[in-house]
Amino acid sequence: MxxxxxxxxxxxxxxxxxxxxxxxxxxxxxxxxxxxxxxxxxxxxxxxxxxxxxxxxxxxxxxxxxxxxxxxxxxxxxFLQRKVEERIPFKDVKNIIAVASGKGGVGKSTVAANLAVALSKKGLKVGLFDADIYGPSVPKMFGVEDEKPPMKKIDGREYISTVEKFGVKLLSVGFFVSREQALIWRGAMATSAIKQLMEEGDWGELDVVVLDMPPGTSDIHLTLVQSVAVTGVVIVTTPQEVALADAIKGVNMFRNKDINVPVLGLVENMSWFIPAEHPENKYFLFGNGGGKRLAEELKVPLLGQIPIVQSICESGDAGTPVALNSDRADGKAFANLAEKVLIALEERNQSEKTKKVEITK
Ligand SMILES: Nc1ncnc2c1ncn2[C@@H]1O[C@H](COP(=O)(O)OP(=O)(O)OP(=O)(O)O)[C@@H](O)[C@H]1O
Ligand SMILES: [Mg+2]
Missing domain, CATH: 3.30.300.130 (Fe-S cluster assembly (FSCA))
Structure with a gap:
């Protein structure tokens, strides 16, 4: 050569x-x-x-x-241009909550976005990191698709600005590349881009960062738990049998002895349908009580039940999460969820120290 x-x-x-x-x-x-x-x-x-x-x-x-x-x-x-010193991702963030599921499309991004907004409305300093590199949804759900956050220098170091909306600091790979572009990335490239956004994002001091995880149990999940000390994971499921089975897979991945990230609890999404014209009626489209039974089986709290309502879907598309309105029934469901998550977080933080996952195999 x-x-x-x-x-x-x-x-x-x-x-x-x-x-x-x-x-x-x-x-x-x-x-x-x-x-x-x-x-x-x-x-x-x-x-x-x-x-x-x-x-x-x-x-x-x-x-x-x-x-x-x-x-x-x-x-x-x-993509990484490593500086001389290694950077610690989310250096000044007190708690990192991953929102995950086994199955795709059960409402992780909807729950993550609304949980972040609801926590912020409670007065916490909150960030939301879109870890779904192949299907980022945070830019759309916050109505900030056209943002291109610039780099900025702090104490002589380059940082990626976050986009602040509704009091939540946001970063998503969707701000930088199109979905088509991201889809052709190989695993290594995707994970290095994710790491860089976490490490170099100008997150500042925050009480909580919510991670909107990609569906399934992929390499990206492993990279994430090995790169940052995840305080706990919230698993989203629907009451449907297939979703419940996949939720167990999701929980098992985090509970695997090599990973061992505490599961804060389950969120049952799409628990029942409430038609806009008959809000007093509840229709259990995907079955009744699946989330509760699963929570009991897995010995984790059921943190919330979120109904299917048109407004949740529409406001996600319109870039105005329903959690902004905690006096409405849909917004209240997320305010209640945020409360339960904070309780679970408190208990979890008293019982053990948050640590990064070290997988040696
Ligand atoms: N409770 C709900 N009521 C009505 N629509 C909902 C509800 N939860 C989620 N949706 C809608 O269902 C679709 C899927 O939700 P979402 O994108 O949050 O799922 P996801 O689990 O993040 O999907 P993916 O696995 O692709 O990341 C979206 O269009 C969303 O608006
Ligand atoms: Mg999603």
């Missing part, structure tokens, strides 16, 4: 936002390999660089054109 020749080719590639080539600008940070396979690492300067993939593609194309089948090239994009 002739490194100089490879460097020469890479010197013909520019990042669209830089005047100089990727070698001179320091984006290309390493070339390694042997006579068959060459690995090149590109490191980008912005937290989430939308143009990184096109730089990678252009580099690969130029190298393949020059070297034909002589080498097999592999290029890895890295």
């Amino acid at each position: 002739d490194k100089d020749k490879i460097v020469e080719v890479l010197k013909t590639i520019h990042h669209p936002e830089e005047k100089i080539d990727i070698v001179s600008s320091g984006i290309m940070i390493n070339i390694s390999g042997d006579d068959k396979k060459v690995k090149i690492i590109l490191q980008f300067k912005k937290p989430v660089d939308a143009l990184a993939n096109s730089v990678k593609r252009a580099s690969l194309q130029a190298l393949n054109e020059k070297f034909g089948t002589e080498f097999e090239f592999e290029i890895e994009n890295i």
Whole structure:
């Protein structure tokens, strides 16, 4: 492998936002390999660089054109620009609450957003971190889809500004890349982007950060619990049998002896349907009492039951969470949930110290 020749080719590639080539600008940070396979690492300067993939593609194309089948090239994009010191994610945040589920679409994001707003209305300093990198929903639910939070310098260090709405500090990968773009990211890239937003977000001092988790039990869940000390997890389920079964999977993942993140409790969402024109009627569309039975079985509190109402869905789409109105029935359900979550948090904090998960295997 002739490194100089490879460097020469890479010197013909520019990042669209830089005047100089990727070698001179320091984006290309390493070339390694042997006579068959060459690995090149590109490191980008912005937290989430939308143009990184096109730089990678252009580099690969130029190298393949020059070297034909002589080498097999592999290029890895890295977004993190590590400073000399390691940064501690959510450094001045007292409690981190993850909102998770086993099954997708049960209302995690709805619960996370409204819980964050309800906690903030109780006077707590709150942040909401959208950890669902492949399907971010926080920007839409808060009506801030067009925000592009800038970098800012604090004490000589670069931070990513958070977007503040309804008293809640927000960050989401959705502010930086389109859903289509995020979908093609490989796992490593997705997790490094998530880590960077947590570490370099200008979260400041907060009482609680709520994490809106992606569906299922993926690598991202593991990365999260290994990167930050999650105080506890709130599991969202619907009363339906399939959702309950998946909720057990979710709980088991957090209770796994290698992970061991305390489960604060369950939230049963879509407990019953209340039609707008007959608010006195309750229809148990997905069955009655599933959440309560599961909570008993898992020996965790049932923190809340949230009805299906059109306003919850509509206000999520409109960017005005129902929890803003705690005098209305739908908003009250989330105010009650916030109260129960605070009680569970208090009990949990008295019983053990929050720690980061260390998985050695
Ligand atoms: N209690 C509710 N009443 C009415 N609509 C609801 C309720 N909860 C959630 N929804 C609606 O159901 C849909 C799915 O909810 P949401 O996005 O919160 O689920 P999720 O678990 O975060 O999904 P994903 O797994 O894709 O992240 C949304 O359109 C939301 O507005
Ligand atoms: Mg979601």
